[in-house]
Amino acid sequence: MIFYLLRRIVYTIPIMLGVAFFCFLLVHISPGDPLVAILPPDASAELQRQLMTLYGFDRSWPEQFFTWLWRALQGDLGTSIASGRPVAEEVFKAVGNTLMLACLATLIGFVLGSLFGFVAGYFSNSWVDRAASALSVLGVSVPHYWLGMVMVIIFSSWLAWLPATGAGPGGSDAWAWDWEHIQFMILPAITMSVIPMGIIARTVRALVADILAQEFVVGLKAKGMTDTGIFLHVVKNAAPTALAVMGLQLGYLLGGSILIETVFSWPGTGFLLNSAIFQRDLPLLQGTILVLAMFFVLLNLLVDVVQTTIDPRIQRS
Amino acid sequence: MSKVTRSPRMIPALLGSALLALSCASTAVMAQEKVLRIGMTAADIPRTLGQPDQGFEGNRFTGIPMYDSLTQWDLSKADAPSVLIPGLATSWAVDATDKTKWVFKLRPGVKFHDGSAFNADAVVWNVQKVLDKEAKHFDASQVGVTASRMPTLRSAKKIDDLTVELTTSEPDAFLPLNLTNLFMASPAHWEAKLAAVPATVTDPAERAKQAWVAFAADASGSGPFKMSRFVPRERLEMVKNTAYWDPKRTPTIDKVVMVPLPEANARTAALLSGQVDWIEAPSPDAMDQIRKRGFVIHSNPQPHVWPWQLSFAEGSPWLDKRVRHAANLCVNREELKQMLGGMMGIPKGTVEPGHPWWGNPKFDIRFDPAEAKKLMAEAGYSAAKPVKVKVQISASGSGQMQPLPMNEYVQQSLKQCFFDVEFDVIEWNTLFTNWRKGAKDPSANGSHAVNISYAAMDPFFAMVRFISTKTVPPVSNNWGYFGNEEFDKLIADARTAFDDKARDAALARLHARVVEEAPFVWIAHDVGPRAMSPKVKNVVQPKSWFIDIAPMKID
Numbered sequence: 091m092i093f094y095l096l097r098r099i100v101y102t103i104p105i106m107l108g109v110a111f112f113c114f115l116l117v118h119i120s121p122g123d124p125l126v127a128i129l130p131p132d133a134s135a136e137l138q139r140q141l142m143t144l145y146g147f148d149r150s151w152p153e154q155f156f157t158w159l160w161r162a163l164q165g166d167l168g169t170s171i172a173s174g175r176p177v178a179e180e181v182f183k184a185v186g187n188t189l190m191l192a193c194l195a196t197l198i199g200f201v202l203g204s205l206f207g208f209v210a211g212y213f214s215n216s217w218v219d220r221a222a223s224a225l226s227v228l229g230v231s232v233p234h235y236w237l238g239m240v241m242v243i244i245f246s247s248w249l250a251w252l253p254a255t256g257a258g259p260g261g262s263d264a265w266a267w268d269w270e271h272i273q274f275m276i277l278p279a280i281t282m283s284v285i286p287m288g289i290i291a292r293t294v295r296a297l298v299a300d301i302l303a304q305e306f307v308v309g310l311k312a313k314g315m316t317d318t319g320i321f322l323h324v325v326k327n328a329a330p331t332a333l334a335v336m337g338l339q340l341g342y343l344l345g346g347s348i349l350i351e352t353v354f355s356w357p358g359t360g361f362l363l364n365s366a367i368f369q370r371d372l373p374l375l376q377g378t379i380l381v382l383a384m385f386f387v388l389l390n391l392l393v394d395v396v397q398t399t400i401d402p403r404i405q406r407s
Numbered sequence: 408m409s410k411v412t413r414s415p416r417m418i419p420a421l422l423g424s425a426l427l428a429l430s431c432a433s434t435a436v437m438a439q440e441k442v443l444r445i446g447m448t449a450a451d452i453p454r455t456l457g458q459p460d461q462g463f464e465g466n467r468f469t470g471i472p473m474y475d476s477l478t479q480w481d482l483s484k485a486d487a488p489s490v491l492i493p494g495l496a497t498s499w500a501v502d503a504t505d506k507t508k509w510v511f512k513l514r515p516g517v518k519f520h521d522g523s524a525f526n527a528d529a530v531v532w533n534v535q536k537v538l539d540k541e542a543k544h545f546d547a548s549q550v551g552v553t554a555s556r557m558p559t560l561r562s563a564k565k566i567d568d569l570t571v572e573l574t575t576s577e578p579d580a581f582l583p584l585n586l587t588n589l590f591m592a593s594p595a596h597w598e599a600k601l602a603a604v605p606a607t608v609t610d611p612a613e614r615a616k617q618a619w620v621a622f623a624a625d626a627s628g629s630g631p632f633k634m635s636r637f638v639p640r641e642r643l644e645m646v647k648n649t650a651y652w653d654p655k656r657t658p659t660i661d662k663v664v665m666v667p668l669p670e671a672n673a674r675t676a677a678l679l680s681g682q683v684d685w686i687e688a689p690s691p692d693a694m695d696q697i698r699k700r701g702f703v704i705h706s707n708p709q710p711h712v713w714p715w716q717l718s719f720a721e722g723s724p725w726l727d728k729r730v731r732h733a734a735n736l737c738v739n740r741e742e743l744k745q746m747l748g749g750m751m752g753i754p755k756g757t758v759e760p761g762h763p764w765w766g767n768p769k770f771d772i773r774f775d776p777a778e779a780k781k782l783m784a785e786a787g788y789s790a791a792k793p794v795k796v797k798v799q800i801s802a803s804g805s806g807q808m809q810p811l812p813m814n815e816y817v818q819q820s821l822k823q824c825f826f827d828v829e830f831d832v833i834e835w836n837t838l839f840t841n842w843r844k845g846a847k848d849p850s851a852n853g854s855h856a857v858n859i860s861y862a863a864m865d866p867f868f869a870m871v872r873f874i875s876t877k878t879v880p881p882v883s884n885n886w887g888y889f890g891n892e893e894f895d896k897l898i899a900d901a902r903t904a905f906d907d908k909a910r911d912a913a914l915a916r917l918h919a920r921v922v923e924e925a926p927f928v929w930i931a932h933d934v935g936p937r938a939m940s941p942k943v944k945n946v947v948q949p950k951s952w953f954i955d956i957a958p959m960k961i962d
Contacts, residue, residue, distance in 0.1 A: 128460060141551055144547040242676040254677050257641065
């Protein structure tokens, strides 16, 4: 196991370097001026040259890449061109905010998705199934940014029940787990949960319908088990797959959602990426993408290791 | 002597009473505190260290409220052009013999928010922060947004505590106007931040960088508001500076909170749900709803020009003045204004009649399709033989208003006057970068015009950069290669007219000739719409990019 773990860690090194390289390349080959955030287009050509030198953008790409990589390996992702703040500080703060939102969204998605899935599967081909299935299809199909806007119009603008934007009355730095703050999460979390809810509901429905058709359920019925008892058996059998799907969805949501976080001005990684793109803040863009990509690489590593630990049938050569 | 006995049963009651009293007291304090919450269009809080980024929205929200400049714009009138007035300098004059030297007399008794004194040393220090690479506090990140707005300033020298001499690279009468962009940060506060950088950081440049980061998080200027709390990318809180030097601008609002809300619908929702009291640029579709809910929309034409800048490169149809005039006469701007819900100013030139630089041009920009068709016929065009025009535009962008529907409207409007307009739609930042490369560059993709809105606050940005033979690409924004000896002379006349009235008269002559020669199709002026809660009082929206929060009141 230890050798397997070490081997997997060694494998991630070229993947990480590749990610870093492509991340650098993609950001640099996009058209436009890297100093647009701090250099108005009406600035003189001389000033532009001066700043290109001061920021090191006049150096060759390989030189820029290796300088950046060397610093990144030491935990220094550079300084945001637009704000002048350290990129690492900005990214990790945003990751924390996205994590809070993603966890709540996954929880909502899992609870509602499982509920709709179980109900639909249990009452397969009835009107209840059709209604629950319609809801889950709607969840996957509706553009979530549109749903976010509609919810803001209804619950914030018209009814004034919930705040429309932000991460607490004093910003995310003053976050506390009380109603005054949690209410800021509700609309973005519900909006973010809609897709996982739909996916989980559809998965669970198929699982439940499949399990109910299996012979052991017939056996349980024949032995006189109550409906509640049978339902609990079905839940136990469906739970591992549902949890695996939930884990995957959590992974996707941790990447943040540019659209949802922008609609709700939630200061997570999606909002940060949006700012970096619009301000053409290359160090911030590179740093954010790199951290998110690394996150996925490490998450995959973790999943591989956990799967191998839990299920010895999974053989790795 | 009577003895007061306390029963344990009284404790909950006493505690309850105390809590109730505390709660009432805190509610009373909160009720008394007058807080103004603003939703900005910026995606991040503009930089707070003295030289804001994010264009003029930065100057508006983190420049002018927290800092002062030597000269400043008069933002106290809604019905007159915003003109230059003394700020931290009480007077200024160019040297009688050497026109590259200016002497500024400084306002006595001004203190920075940290209590240190504003004086000539502070002015020299603030000039050095962006112009002297050898200065320990030089900050490259502030250079771009500052030096570009003061292109001729070279250095500063202390004469005495309240007198400073500024030197320019060439005689430049525009310097006092440009100095509205140089905000005075506190040198003493920065030095304190530098001293607090850990000793383990030994590289002087890195120490200076860290000191600026710390300064930005806890800034000190001399403006009417003092920074009190800063959450990066989320909110900036400022409290009133009761010791402000100008009694007319000493705030009565206790606290101002600024929140970046880049998405128009999110801003509108924040206003309608009561999360903020003021939003910039409300969603045009929501204007009616905002008004119906009792909010007030403020707007006023501002020096924000939304034009087509024309190419004078070989083969461009705009080389013919009749075609340029015809295009200017063929846009029904009243109809366009209706399409934008009234949120547009109808241009008569780069500046408006009544402005000191107006100058009564002989060419009247209006909607006159008959005259436009006549001019086009004279130029050899007709419905059967329209002139083909390609325009590079963006689908969105800072200050671009609503580029797609507006350009499509102009396209349709010009069709009746024998223009066959084709658009080359590209990403905003790329278009912005291409602007400097010019109409002859491959990046222009054969375009005959470019649609980029611009600020027209001072003469260089309003006119000079577009019409001088010295500002053709890659030097500055004369994208279309317009210019000749006549315009260079008019510019030189204005640059060397050191008396304010003479300078304005020279600029008026220049503006009149610009309008007459029409290197632009002037389509719209932005009116800077902002929606506010009716409880915000004393609001003056000047004919400017800026607005003064300091005199505002809140019910």
